[in-house]
Amino acid sequence: MEEKRKILEMVRAGEIGVEEALELLQALEGPGPRPSEGLLRVHVDARDGGKPVRIRVNLPLALADLLEAFLPEEAKATLRGKQVNLREVLALAREGAKGRLVEVQAEDPEDGPVHILVEVA
Structure with a gap:
């Protein structure tokens, strides 16, 4: 390990x-x-200080643990606020779950709409 x-x-x-x-x-x-050769896809669309933030991360499932390093703090906070445990989602992906695992649409009080999509292809 x-x-x-x-x-x-x-x-x-x-x-x-x-x-x-x-x-x-x-x-x-x-x-x-x-292990499954699937691909973990994460899309984040948000705003940070009025500037648009668009993140697209595509990782082999073998490297899914790196996802947290790519996500901005705002996205992590939004997921936590929606009761989404990212580690549990990644575990599901490694166990073979396919398709959309998480889709969150939220409203940040300061920056407006946030959209987060996590899927396994």
């Missing part, structure tokens, strides 16, 4: 790319059945 965390930290720091990280993670797992 510690080796996987190190690989994810290397991706976060920009030391290695996603493809290289996938190869390393697969090498750690050794022979045997491979």
Whole structure:
């Protein structure tokens, strides 16, 4: 588990790319059945200080734990405010859930509408 965390930290720091990280993670797992090769997609549309924020993150499920590093604090706060536990959603995705896992439309009192979509393709 510690080796996987190190690989994810290397991706976060920009030391290695996603493809290289996938190869390393697969090498750690050794022979045997491979986990789902699904893709986790996250779309966030919001405003921050009046400026539009549009985030599109597409991650292989093997790297889903990196999602929190890409999401702005406003998006995380909106999810928490709607009682969405991001870690539980990611666990569902790793267990094989497909399609839309979360879709939140909310109104930020300062910046206006927020739309967040998390799906597995």
